[in-house]
Amino acid sequence: MDGIISKHEIDIRDGKRERMDMMDILLRISEDKTSDLKLTKADIKGLFLDLFLGSTEETSVALQWALAELLNHPKALKKLQDEIDTTVGLKRLVEESDIPNLPYLRAVIKETLRLHPSLPLVFRKCREDSKINGFPIAKNSRIAINLYATNRDPKVWEDAAEFEPERFLINAINTIGLADEEDMKGQNFSYVPFGGGRRGCPGANLATSALHITLAALIQCFHWKIKGAEKVNMEEGAGFSVPMAHPLVCYPISRVNLSDILLIN
Numbered sequence: 400m401d402g403i404i405s406k407h408e409i410d411i412r413d414g415k416r417e418r419m420d421m422m423d424i425l426l427r428i429s430e431d432k433t434s435d436l437k438l439t440k441a442d443i444k445g446l447f448l449d450l451f452l453g454s455t456e457e458t459s460v461a462l463q464w465a466l467a468e469l470l471n472h473p474k475a476l477k478k479l480q481d482e483i484d485t486t487v488g489l490k491r492l493v494e495e496s497d498i499p500n501l502p503y504l505r506a507v508i509k510e511t512l513r514l515h516p517s518l519p520l521v522f523r524k525c526r527e528d529s530k531i532n533g534f535p536i537a538k539n540s541r542i543a544i545n546l547y548a549t550n551r552d553p554k555v556w557e558d559a560a561e562f563e564p565e566r567f568l569i570n571a572i573n574t575i576g577l578a579d580e581e582d583m584k585g586q587n588f589s590y591v592p593f594g595g596g597r598r599g600c601p602g603a604n605l606a607t608s609a610l611h612i613t614l615a616a617l618i619q620c621f622h623w624k625i626k627g628a629e630k631v632n633m634e635e636g637a638g639f640s641v642p643m644a645h646p647l648v649c650y651p652i653s654r655v656n657l658s659d660i661l662l663i664n
């Protein structure tokens with residue numbers, strides 16, 4: 400990251416940047432003494448590391464959990480494959496414009512993020528003395544918010560520990576009863592895979608799009624076989640993003656003519 404920042408600085412100094420990218424803009428702001436926004440190099444480095452780590456680690460961990468849950472729930476896997484076959488077919492690769500027509504796919508991703516939020520704990524600092532649910536919180540206290548526990552609260556979620564994408568389908572018995580597009584915004588405090596408020600995840604839309612399209616393509620193009628077992632071991636491992644303790648190993652068996660489908664696209 401230091402190398403990338405210095406390269407940008409040298410290129411800016413030598414007038415080599417014809418089109419400014421996000422880092423150029425932030426570096427200029429950091430050097431502008433008159434700017435209201437005070438940015439240090441460390442801030443810029445932190446922001447880009449957040450973006451890179453957030454966009455890769457959390458999304459790939461969520462994708463692994465989604466596939467693992469589907470492998471352990473063959474009925475849900477079949478239902479998803481049928482939805483994709485009926486809506487998209489096998490002659491072209493699923494694409495982003497198909498996602499609005501794939502409600503079960505969206506429900507599978509929501510249910511995966513409910514059970515396996517890839518950032519299970521978030522932190523806040525209290526700016527003033529306040530009370531939450533009658534508990535006094537002193538100014539400057541650090542608060543840890545347990546998104547993992549919230550998403551599995553049995554007072555809100557029926558069969559909270561079970562993988563049941565149907566709970567997110569409109570008209571199904573949906574204990575939080577939110578419209579589809581509202582679920583991810585963190586406004587409902589029962590379902591907060593991306594946190595909420597002004598520090599809520601800015602990558603939520605990008606992450607859900609990537610998860611939808613990648614999972615859909617994996618399910619459209621392949622049958623999956625678990626390595627050496629009937630069921631995937633769903634034990635949770637240690638780590639900030641709660642990865643699988645035993646990384647998912649499974650074999651793809653092609654169900655489409657890959658060269659045809661990829662050439663058409």
Ligand code: HEM
Nearest residue numbers: 453454457458461517518521593594595598599600602606
């Ligand atoms: C499944 C994927 C992802 C999950 C579950 C996730 C979840 C979260 C959560 C829970 C937070 C803390 C929110 C809060 O404190 O209220 C967060 C923050 C953040 N996320 Fe994500 N995220 C994901 C993907 C991404 C992607 C793809 C990006 C960027 C391209 C991203 C960028 C960030 C950044 C920059 C922050 C810090 C925001 C701030 O402190 O103001 N995340 N994410």
